[in-house]
Amino acid sequence: MAYQLNEKIRDLRPYDPITGTYPIRLDANESFLPIPNRIALKIMESAAFTAYNRYPDPLASELCKSFAEFYHVNAAHVTAGNGSDELISVICNAFLMKGDTILTVSPDFSMYRFYASIVEAKSIVYAKNPDLTIDVDKMIELARANDVKLILFSNPCNPTSLGLQKEEVRRLITSVKALVVLDEAYMDFWDQSLLDEVEQYDNLMILRTCSKAFGMAGIRLGFAVANPTLTNALKAVKSPYNVNSLTQKIGSLILSEQELIHSGIEEIVFSRSMLYSEMMRIEAKNRERMHVYPTAANFVFIQIAQAEEIFLALLKSGIAVRFMGDFLRVTAGTMEENKEFIKVFETIMQG
Structure with a gap:
């Protein structure tokens, strides 16, 4: 007789993150700051x-x-x-x-x-x-x-x-x-x-x-x-x-490396603030279609009409964000990543 999984795990599926290669990854709420070379060398020695x-x-x-x-x-x-x-x-x-x-x-x-x-x-x-x-x-x-x-x-x-x-x-x-x-x-x-x-x-x-x-x-x-x-x-x-x-x-x-960490947090908060401000600017032009929530994290959360279509259009442009039903979650990235996301997102909204 074949072994049967118990009912609490029978229908479970493995965690399914976004797969594939995208030049801009704003989907996982990771830090965009790499480890400095001097720290990397210490890690290698250790x-x-x-x-x-x-x-x-x-x-x-x-x-x-x-x-x-x-x-x-x-x-x-x-x-x-x-x-x-x-x-x-x-x-x-x-x-x-x-x-x-x-x-x-x-x-x-x-x-x-x-x-x-x-x-x-x-x-x-x-x-x-x-x-x-x-x-x-x-x-x-x-x-x-x-x-x-x-x-x-x-x-x-x-x-x-x-x-x-x-x-x-x-x-x-x-x-x-x-x-x-x-x-x-x-x-x-x-x-x-x-x-x-x-x-x-x-x-x-x-x-x-x-x-x-x-x-x-x-x-x-x-x-x-x-x-x-x-x-x-x-x-x-x-x-x-x-x-x-x-x-x-x-x-x-x-x-x-306390000084390094504190300066890194400041840089991430600055990036988040820039991203949030720009999304609020776009919301002002599209109030009937989107709402940007205040943020205390390293990402912005957006309720938006046609969220899945926008998510897929962003992927086609090489930008990964998190699709969550009627919402998109966008991690703060580097200034260049933020600017590219905002440009593409605004173009999609206008289209």
């Missing part, structure tokens, strides 16, 4: 002397210390992972039991509910307001009414580019019994982080990534920060040697 025959440091101590020094948090309360994705998966597996209820919001990062489904948790979804903002009172009410064990959402939000003020996030944390996992993947581009307050709460865990502001998407590196109790639990359930030696060394090297 790689040459890495002890590949030995397991990596299971606690990634040097790496977590570099992260802690950059953000001014306690290194003992930092856990490293293979990108935030691995940490989200581990959190869902460890802090949810089969049948427990998780609360997510919509629209938001789609992988949250996916990882919860693998654990066989019940999923409650809070639908955002028509303007894509969050009503915290309704979230609190929903969490209490459904005995929610875990609340997981991004702030600023991917894909909406909107952010929830820290006062509202605090109110949510202190009004529920659930563990609140706050994904601050894009918080380096905004000023409403709760990272310096995380130890004050018994039910808060904050995620950070190195894929957006730090230009390290290729090495898959993320962090979780929480109080000692939550941190100890997370370190106990993760794989013992989850972050490889080379990623640990590269991450430590780049995180120690």
Whole structure:
């Protein structure tokens, strides 16, 4: 008798990013800034002397210390992972039991509910307001009414580019019994982080990534920060040697370059502001066809008529953006990439 997949994975399909070669890639929210040559040389030297025959440091101590020094948090309360994705998966597996209820919001990062489904948790979804903002009172009410064990959402939000003020996030944390996992993947581009307050709460865990502001998407590196109790639990359930030696060394090297990182963030924010301003200019001419949302991230989010046709036309011109139903998400690129995108986008709109 043939083996049968179980029902929770039977109909799943692998993640399907845009494939192909496009001169301008504005679809994945990566940093457009390459690693400087002097850092690349340090990485090459470090790689040459890495002890590949030995397991990596299971606690990634040097790496977590570099992260802690950059953000001014306690290194003992930092856990490293293979990108935030691995940490989200581990959190869902460890802090949810089969049948427990998780609360997510919509629209938001789609992988949250996916990882919860693998654990066989019940999923409650809070639908955002028509303007894509969050009503915290309704979230609190929903969490209490459904005995929610875990609340997981991004702030600023991917894909909406909107952010929830820290006062509202605090109110949510202190009004529920659930563990609140706050994904601050894009918080380096905004000023409403709760990272310096995380130890004050018994039910808060904050995620950070190195894929957006730090230009390290290729090495898959993320962090979780929480109080000692939550941190100890997370370190106990993760794989013992989850972050490889080379990623640990590269991450430590780049995180120690604080001036370089800060100047890079400024450059990305400048690019985003330019892109947003230009899209607002185009919106003013096409108010009946498009709406550009305010942005606290490194991308702009656009509701637009005939989104798929515009997406395909951009691809034909060698420009990849993210198509999301009635919306397009466009990552800030270099000045040259932004200008080319704006020129082509405006031409398509006029046509």
